[in-house]
Amino acid sequence: AQSVAQPEDQVNVAEGNPLTVKCTYSVSGNPYLFWYVQYPNRGLQFLLKYITGDNLVKGSYGFEAEFNKSQTSFHLKKPSALVSDSALYFCAVRGGDTGRRALTFGSGTRLQVQP
């Protein structure tokens, strides 16, 4: 079985400061890892993914994430937070050999960026 843990329900950061949203995972085989963002009453927007290759992945809106195999982590980062980054962030995983290709999601982390 695969699982994702997002240990923080909420992360607060001041505008202009760096932000980190944490994610750890458990999966059989090589992991495919994803970050999505959700604004109120909207669907999920894809931010970035790790499939293979460089451990540092760059995505939309200046976000990046670092894959750490030994720590089974995939933390989302941004060097300088914006108030408009305030939203709900989901980490998701699936095993590379999973036929159904469905994702297992974490419970989400609410990011609050204060002006």
Place this chain on the structure above:
Amino acid sequence: DGGITQSPKYLFRKEGQNVTLSCEQNLNHDAMYWYRQDPGQGLRLIYYSQIVNDFQKGDIAEGYSVSREKKESFPLTVTSAQKNPTAFYLCATIDLHTQYFGPGTRLTVL
């Protein structure tokens, strides 16, 4: 949200009624998925379809049914057997590895 549409945006249902949520895509993707989102629980997989005329149960399929008669469409029926149907329902497709989501339907049981 791209080429995935879901309707209606809000849906109210009386207990004992079946309701059908629409999901349409123009991305030409083969596989489609239905997820349910509850506060503080992330998304959980209800049903998925890898190809037309085929679909499989996900992790929480009880009380739900689907059909896949056309590549573009994957409607979800929430039956009266679903004990706690109030939730936000999200449809998704997949392009090789990445899932793309529709805007969602919020279902409320009165």
